[in-house]
Amino acid sequence: MRNIFRPSEFRRPKDLHETSWILSSFEGRARVVAGGTELLVHKPLDVDCLVGLSKLDLDYIRNGRAGITIGAGTTLVKIEESEALSVEPYRILREATRLLATPTIRNTATIGGNICNASPAVDLPPALMVLDAKVIISGLEGTREIPIADFFEGVKKTVLSDDEFMVEVKIPAFPENTGASFQKLRHHQTSIDIAIVNAAARLSFAGDTVKEAKVAMGSVAATPIYSKKAEEILKGKILDVDIVKRAAEAASGEAKPIDDIRASAGYRKRMVTVLVERALEESARRCGK
Amino acid sequence: MLYINIKVNGKEYELGVKPYETLLETLRDKLGLTGTKLGCGDGECGACTVNLNGKAVLSCLTLVAQTDEKEILTIEGLQNGAELHPIQESFVENSAIQCGYCTPGLVMSAKALLEENGDPTDENVREKIANNLCRCTGYEQPVRAILEAAKKIRGENDR
């Protein structure tokens, strides 16, 4: 095997089918390149062909009655400036994006690249998970749609097979009285840094009662995960300080972080409690509770 | 080899490039535009910052194949003959250059910012240069230089 990044081809297919055809013909040795801000840092050795998607027009944000759709090739700068994403609860996508990397990197980095790189610490997936996002995947057989949480299989592993790639992210419409929040902890809260831990929450209320609750966290397992226990504790309740605390502690209990150069597993677990608590409080505050 | 057409500092080029070639390599090694620097090659330092269709991007993390049909501006394209661009002038006047390695990148981040926002705040400037590391100046002088360059460009020269 080569010990240097040396793909011998660069292709720019004109439609979805041609893209899958190229990807499949390289039997796992072709790689999509979007912004390149992840790929060119890691420079994988097992790549013979790079596939650029710029001719597929996947750079869009559309606002419809059923919700919002975002093309996989949409740059992060478009997301952080999007009017359609400035309203509750979608605005956590803008907020998470503004906490991600730097303005310079966000000029080229894409939402598809952020999801498909499938690192445990990426920022948009937890936010997308509490927004019940689905991803649309295209392959030789056509397209399929799956919940974003099911897209990840492990560190840097996704459900994509050789011929498949991501074309779109779909977020549903939410009832009124829905609030969400995204929280990120990093070493230097003001500078470039990936998350030690991140967390997102969404609460939808009926009157004063929590009708639906979603809590997701990142950098605490091989993939971003939901806290089902926190959701059970919150559902059907009238929120108070005690319930929020219990939910945050339940989330921390479900986190299975590791020790690494950024932080210890113990510290991460404690910080999950803090971030989930903040995320729930902010979600509630954002619908006037 | 793959062929692309790009415009660099106003000049059109048709170039044969490699699939893995970065914009930084093309600029420095093929076009001799060595003002754009390689620092980390990992997206951290910003020494390689150029403008791509008016936006600041890291040329070390940009495949040149993906810049086909696009317009690139580098530090060499700012000057008008012997005359410095107001941003460059302001960097000199404010002693915002010490070793100078980060300077082309900082100036190109500033250029993209001022195209978009002619009247930035101190905070706007600091945010947009977050990807430009400078180990010498401590950032005070570059920030001041960028704010003063904005004034110069707006025609409020108070010097």
Ligand SMILES: Cc1cc2nc3c(=O)[nH]c(=O)nc-3n(C[C@H](O)[C@H](O)[C@H](O)COP(=O)(O)OP(=O)(O)OC[C@H]3O[C@@H](n4cnc5c(N)ncnc54)[C@H](O)[C@@H]3O)c2cc1C
């Ligand atoms: C200095 C620095 C700081 C960073 N900070 C953060 C941070 O704070 N938070 C964070 O989350 N990330 C961070 N990143 C990582 C990275 O910039 C982002 O994850 C970015 O969104 C990746 O998008 P891209 O378009 O550049 O991806 P690319 O590098 O083009 O692609 C990434 C991966 O996804 C695959 N891919 C891309 N698009 C598709 C598609 N449509 N279908 C199938 N596969 C696809 C590629 O094959 C590749 O494996 C940082 C990177 C750098 C260099």
Ligand code: FES
């Ligand atoms: S050389 Fe490109 S960011 Fe350092």
Ligand code: FES
């Ligand atoms: S002047 Fe030396 S790094 Fe900035």
